[in-house]
Amino acid sequence: xxxxxAYRTTAAAWLASMAPSFGRAARxxxxxxxxxxxxxxxxxxxxxxxxxxxxxPTEYGGQGLGHxxxxxxxxxxxxxxxxxxxxxxxxxxPVPVLMQFGSDKDFVKERVLKALQGEEIWCQLFSEPxxxxxxxxxxxxxxxxxxxxxxxxxxxxxSWAHYSDYGxxxxxxxxxxxxxxxxxxxxxxxxxxxxxxxxxxxxGGDSHVNEVFFDDVKITDDHRMSPxxxxxxxxxxxxMIERYVATDSAGFGPHLDLxxxxxxxxxxxxxxxxxxxxxxxxxxxxxxxxxGLDSINVRARLMMQAGMMPGPEGSLNKLVAVRSxxxxxELALDLQGSDGFLFDEHASQKEDWASSWIxxxxxxxxxGSDETLLNTIAEKVLGLPQDHRPDKGIPFNQIxx
Amino acid sequence: xxxxxxxxQQAIATESRRVLEARVDKDALLPLLEATxxxxxxxxxxxxxxxxxxxxxxxxxxxLGLGLIELGLIAHQAGRxxxxxxxxxxxxxxxxxxxxxxxxxxxxxxxxxxxxxxIIGAIAFAAGPDALPARPDVTFTGDRLEGTVRGxxxxxxxxxxxxxxxxxxxxxxxxxxxxxxxxxxxPSFDNSRLxxxxxxxxxxxxxxxxxxxxxxxxxxxxxxxAVVTAHEQTGGAEALMEIARDYALTxxxxxxxxxxxxxxxxxxxxxxxxxxxxxxxxxxxxxxxxAADFITAAAAARLSATEAYDTAARDCIQxxxxxxxxxxxxLHLHMRRARSLAIEQGSSLFWEDVLVDQLAGExx
Numbered sequence: 001x002x003x004x005x006a007y008r009t010t011a012a013a014w015l016a017s018m019a020p021s022f023g024r025a026a027r028x029x030x031x032x033x034x035x036x037x038x039x040x041x042x043x044x045x046x047x048x049x050x051x052x053x054x055x056x057p058t059e060y061g062g063q064g065l066g067h068x069x070x071x072x073x074x075x076x077x078x079x080x081x082x083x084x085x086x087x088x089x090x091x092x093x094p095v096p097v098l099m100q101f102g103s104d105k106d107f108v109k110e111r112v113l114k115a116l117q118g119e120e121i122w123c124q125l126f127s128e129p130x131x132x133x134x135x136x137x138x139x140x141x142x143x144x145x146x147x148x149x150x151x152x153x154x155x156x157x158x159s160w161a162h163y164s165d166y167g168x169x170x171x172x173x174x175x176x177x178x179x180x181x182x183x184x185x186x187x188x189x190x191x192x193x194x195x196x197x198x199x200x201x202x203x204g205g206d207s208h209v210n211e212v213f214f215d216d217v218k219i220t221d222d223h224r225m226s227p228x229x230x231x232x233x234x235x236x237x238x239x240m241i242e243r244y245v246a247t248d249s250a251g252f253g254p255h256l257d258l259x260x261x262x263x264x265x266x267x268x269x270x271x272x273x274x275x276x277x278x279x280x281x282x283x284x285x286x287x288x289x290x291x292g293l294d295s296i297n298v299r300a301r302l303m304m305q306a307g308m309m310p311g312p313e314g315s316l317n318k319l320v321a322v323r324s325x326x327x328x329x330e331l332a333l334d335l336q337g338s339d340g341f342l343f344d345e346h347a348s349q350k351e352d353w354a355s356s357w358i359x360x361x362x363x364x365x366x367x368g369s370d371e372t373l374l375n376t377i378a379e380k381v382l383g384l385p386q387d388h389r390p391d392k393g394i395p396f397n398q399i400x401x
Numbered sequence: 402x403x404x405x406x407x408x409x410q411q412a413i414a415t416e417s418r419r420v421l422e423a424r425v426d427k428d429a430l431l432p433l434l435e436a437t438x439x440x441x442x443x444x445x446x447x448x449x450x451x452x453x454x455x456x457x458x459x460x461x462x463x464x465l466g467l468g469l470i471e472l473g474l475i476a477h478q479a480g481r482x483x484x485x486x487x488x489x490x491x492x493x494x495x496x497x498x499x500x501x502x503x504x505x506x507x508x509x510x511x512x513x514x515x516x517x518x519x520i521i522g523a524i525a526f527a528a529g530p531d532a533l534p535a536r537p538d539v540t541f542t543g544d545r546l547e548g549t550v551r552g553x554x555x556x557x558x559x560x561x562x563x564x565x566x567x568x569x570x571x572x573x574x575x576x577x578x579x580x581x582x583x584x585x586x587x588p589s590f591d592n593s594r595l596x597x598x599x600x601x602x603x604x605x606x607x608x609x610x611x612x613x614x615x616x617x618x619x620x621x622x623x624x625x626x627a628v629v630t631a632h633e634q635t636g637g638a639e640a641l642m643e644i645a646r647d648y649a650l651t652x653x654x655x656x657x658x659x660x661x662x663x664x665x666x667x668x669x670x671x672x673x674x675x676x677x678x679x680x681x682x683x684x685x686x687x688x689x690x691x692a693a694d695f696i697t698a699a700a701a702a703r704l705s706a707t708e709a710y711d712t713a714a715r716d717c718i719q720x721x722x723x724x725x726x727x728x729x730x731x732l733h734l735h736m737r738r739a740r741s742l743a744i745e746q747g748s749s750l751f752w753e754d755v756l757v758d759q760l761a762g763e764x765x
Contacts, residue, residue, distance in 0.1 A: 123497060260760055274761050284753035287697075288704040292678030295685040302405050313677040320674055369664075377673055378666035382646050385661035394577040 039083035041267030058298025069302040095123035148220040153178035161210040175397040183231035205345035229325035251325030253356035322363040329357035427731035441485020449518035462512035473632035480636025491555035496524020502609040523559035525550040532747030541566035545599035556597030577606035591741035623697035631706035641713035675709035700756035710739040
């Protein structure tokens with residue numbers, strides 16, 4: 001047995017032992033507050049057992065292992081439906097960026113340890129009403145204020161902000177230079193005076209994203225994580241982590257096995273739907289797409305493991321996987337016919353086709369819309385020309401509104 | 402588990418690309434479209450001289466002892482350059498059939514010649530839409546073959562063929578010398594594939610496998626070939642994506658490069674996605690040779706590579722506009738090849754069924 005397989009076996013056994021306390025069945029019927037509390041206890045148990053921060057440096061409370069161990073654990077963990085998604089963003093992007101760019105190492109270490117144990121949650125304050133796909137078009141501003149800064153403006157689509165203790169934020173510090181050059185990256189205390197969080201109810205019924213308002217929120221300069229005017233580079237570094245952290249060839253929807261099971265169990269025209277050519281074709285096509293992404297992701301991790309930079313093909317993950325999931329979810333509902341009307345708004349997108357379907361549009365927009373991703377591939381990977389951009393090269397405050 | 406190419410494998414990719422780009426160009430390939438029985442000899446001479454014919458065969462049989470990963474890399478480059486003959490895949494399939502299922506005597510008789518490229522092999526399994534028919538048209542009785550296999554790639558030039566035949570109450574995988582067979586050229590949209598109807602009237606043949614073993618063996622041979630072809634298709638798709646990109650950067654309309662229009666640039670970005678998915682599936686499948694899930698991995702590679710090459714052919718021509726449909730520019734060489742490769746070793750319809758049978762846990 002390879003080291004990795006031994007690791008998998010041990011992890012799987014530990015996860016199985018946690019399932020009765022924290023798994024799918026234990027969560028059934030819990031309010032979100034109780035579920036979050038359960039999630040915090042689960043995160044603490046992971047930390048105690050050495051499964052938090054698997055590929056993070058030991059000096060920050062991590063395990064100092066590789067990406068392969070992390071991915072191996074994640075794959076096993078996913079099987080049990082644990083309440084870990086509250087910490088997905090926090091430990092996925094903001095906290096790693098804090099480790100990389102935070103200036104006060106003692107402070108960073110304290111925060112990382114609390115985050116790893118589920119005691120504190122971090123959010124990522126990037127998108128704004130006027131700066132989504134056009135991130136650098138954001139308007140929230142930080143002005144010098146004594147020895148520090150004063151933040152005013154509004155962020156939006158901020159996942160888990162309502163539970164967050166801290167956030168990382170990109171703001172405009174100089175409106176007189178071209179838009180990418182006037183941004184600076186900070187961390188903020190989400191409990192500070194002047195921070196108001198308002199949940200947004202999404203089409204599928206859940207409210208995990210928020211509007212966040214900043215009214216004269218004062219921070220000291222030690223909150224700064226980039227040079228003044230150098231925030232865009234750190235924002236991009238954050239999003240690059242996202243490219244390979246947030247990978248799921250199922251597009252964050254159900255595993256293809258669930259579709260195969262559904263097709264086996266459903267009678268269509270007097271025979272199992274798995275015998276129907278239309279269904280078979282979609283299974284085959286989806287499998288081929290997903291196995292391609294899996295291979296891309298495994299290679300990316302092997303490259304990171306070997307100290308190399310993964311190729312740009314990782315940018316395909318969300319683009320390809322989520323829109324396929326959207327169509328497959330529609331087909332799964334078709335397959336259920338009049339049995340497919342049943343809708344449970346608390347069902348998991350990873351396990352329920354209706355939930356996967358109704359939440360799929362969010363997936364195609366959040367974290368870079370399909371169109372933005374196609375532009376990125378065309379321009380950054382293939383070297384095709386940029387779109388016509390009337391805002392290019394002119395000071396932010398002179399861009400036509 | 403997929404892999405990263407090591408230095409030796411990267412060198413194979415670089416060197417084969419260098420050699421093929423130096424020796425193959427579309428002006429040599431275009432006339433082949435209008436003649437039956439002709440192939441691009443410099444391509445095959447190069448394959449022999451470079452040892453590509455021996456690459457994936459065991460050292461004991463005159464081969465180089467490498468595998469699908471390395472042969473796949475060559476096939477990828479051959480796909481980029483539009484390979485001038487089908488033998489890299491057809492002889493590989495015949496060689497693997499003999500290596501895996503042949504007797505010591507059969508191996509000694511045929512493998513050294515296949516490894517050197519002196520002998521050319523073909524695979525003759527299909528009956529129309531059925532890449533692996535339940536009841537093959539050709540019968541095998543008393544060690545003799547009777548009947549016709551239609552549309553065999555490399556059939557016009559092959560010295561031997563591996564035939565999936567209908568034996569006494571069970572299928573047979575047979576090895577036959579083609580000297581005694583009748584061959585009729587099939588005029589095709591891609592004539593350098595050397596496609597032939599091969600007729601047998603009492604031609605002596607030897608068995609490699611019998612019964613359900615024969616069917617499993619035949620599927621395994623098809624899957625091995627399919628992985629090589631998938632690499633070739635991916636190479637072709639990659640070349641077309643680059644041609645489309647280069648054209649979109651230079652061709653101007655409405656005062657800007659056409660690649661600045663999202664309808665064009667997104668089309669090319671989508672091609673990038675198809676190429677990378679196909680490439681990833683190819684690398685994975687090649688690394689799974691001999692593993693329990695090899696057939697599944699091969700089917701996935703085949704499906705994504707066929708989609709990539711067909712789509713790239715359609716879209717690359719579309720992006721070129723009028724010039725794209727001219728004989729001279731030669732994009733139709735890729736379009737034709739995309740289709741011939743899509744059909745050889747079973748179309749997507751076949752591999753979709755194979756894949757779903759594997760996933761649903763049904764007998765293939």
